[in-house]
Amino acid sequence: TAPEATRVAVVPSYIRDTWWTPAESTGKGAEVRDASTGELLAVVNADGLDLKAMVEHARTVGQAGLGKLTIHERALKLKELAQFLNGRKQELYELSFRTGATKIDNMVDIDGGIGVLFTFGSKGRRELPNSNVIVDGPLEVLSKDGSFAGEHIYTRIPGVAAQINAFNFPVWGMLEKFAPAFIAGVPTIVKPATPTGYVAEAMVRLMVESGILPAGSIQLISGSARTLLDELDYRDMVSFTGSAGTANLLKSHPNVVHGGVRFTSETDSLNAAILGPDAVPGTPEFDAFVKSVVTEMTVKAGQKCTAVRRSIVPAELVDDVVAAIGARVTERVVVGDPRAEGVTMGALASMEQLKDVRGAVESLVAAGGRIAFGSLEAPEVVTASGQKAVVADGAFMSPVVLTWEDALAPALHGTEAFGPVSSVVGYSSLDEAVKLAAMGAGSLVASVATNDPEVARTLVTGIAAHHGRVLVLNREDAKTSTGHGSPVPHLVHGGPGRAGGGEELGGIRSVKHHMQRTALQGSPNMLTAVTGVWHTGADRNLADPADPSTHPFRKSLAELRVGDAMRSELRQITREDISKFAAETGDTFYAHMDDEAARAAGVFPGIVAHGYLLVSWAAGLFVSPEPGPVLLNYGLDNLRFLQPVPAGDSIRVTLTAKQITPRVTDEYGEVRWDAVLTNQDDELIANYDVLTLVEKEWPKKA
């Protein structure tokens, strides 16, 4: 019979839009086994994979295909992809069970990953322009006459986003990096970790099968890829997740140190959970704290970069906390094969991982830790057939809680056991709690369980700068909180120091992380041309007041261009207008009613018009009232009243199409209009943006 390893499949890589496996003559690769049974599942081997060609393909074909789309079009593709994957996720579940993951773990990894695609699909369209240039921050006028100005723009990096991932979340870990790169327009090369890379491969296969992604947007390395960084330069970036040791090795690669490869990492982290002094047993905060610690110890068998490794609790409550954690574990946690009914905690990812975690616990014990709950003995677990047994080849471990005589023991704050392991340590003052949390030397996340606002403020301001994220848990959010260990795609996932120093994941920031920020200087006309956004001082195409058909409100998106504008007649404001407006609205603020009081305030020349009267009048001055392509006005942005307008003065409005954003899914788009109110002497009275929805075609197609 053939040796075991030749009877199983080699996990393929995906290069230049084609699936690839190594020639049979190349090395034997790494064996991957079912975490619960030890059954050989596959071989992982990338020997002979042409990494140079992969990178070249991303920089050429990948960049070209993504660059043909706008940010909104790419965001919509992510949404379509998410919908497609939602219909196929069961296939991934089946595979993922083999990594030791339970159904809940799969939801975190697979559904969580698909959720990231949905979030970015929506955020990309709501928060970014429908173009490929993002303007960052306000305009800086750099010359007296306004003919020279500067601002910052983001455009995508010209290379590839290479992601090197950890074994614990093969799907979510990949998609949380893929989604922002894709929206930015940057192709991805994924290098999953060997033990669970077959799940990432299955996900990439589905992504390819969907037919939704442009050629070259994703490539996959199933294998060790130790020379990937040799192929990269300053055009490219690497996002690494894994151990600090590997991060340090890669960070010191010559192409990072001298070649300018952009490198960010998320490494290990000894995250803390602090119990406030008010959160004594019997309070909802105590219960929420214990529940959270047990969840973090057992979800994914504690193999989470965000898991709670250190519970920092009032010294007199250490025993209560350990007892409550132990009771909850005993009551709720069933260790076993995730395919068996009732199992709530699966195996570690591999026997190697089990050995590492046991070794880490032994070194914690040698450094002064005491196992106060659980043990290192191989546990009796529920097997796939529902029997109870000790499985020699299964990577199973019982949850372990350690306590410490010496709260300052370096190992407690420095040795990560990447499994169902957590320590409980006492503090005697809030200052000490802060100090202990900070001894993690930079962590991804901490939680603070308290219902005392003063405790929350003291602890959070004390620890925030040592953390990427802080969760405050109390009775009000205990049920609704997404939890200590769940990074959300909207918010920073990363942390300072030991956590890797990254804050590039989370929200629109992570899209911009795949882009270069460039200071752009030039005249308003040139800034308008480059950004597609009309800039004050740039040319306007003014409507002819004598010909209402030239009013920009008569133009659909098919005809409207940025810079299309109208200027109204002047309208004079009388005292009577002001009193009438005051009476109708009830806004009888003294500045609109009482000359003497208005003057006495020192800021008004006497009675002045209401700002809202001016804005209302402006609408009357700029509107083109008949039904037409402008559907509705959905708000104003950045409204500022710059000068009071006394009775007797006149105002006019100039309205200019500033930014046009066709919606990729609708028959209309958003038009942002620059509105400027000036008086009879052309002095600035107010400015703001008017936000409208405008039809793409008018008259509408039948």
Ligand code: NDP
């Ligand atoms: P490693 O650092 O060994 O591996 C992480 C990734 O790096 C894997 O894909 C691995 O590939 C790859 N890799 C390793 N060496 C190189 C190299 N020289 N060149 C290129 N790629 C390389 O971490 P582990 O997989 O052992 O993960 C365990 C540790 O990672 C945990 O103890 C935890 O501290 C940390 N971690 C942090 C997370 C976070 O989000 N912050 C999440 C998960 C884990 P291969 O598998 O093929 O060797």
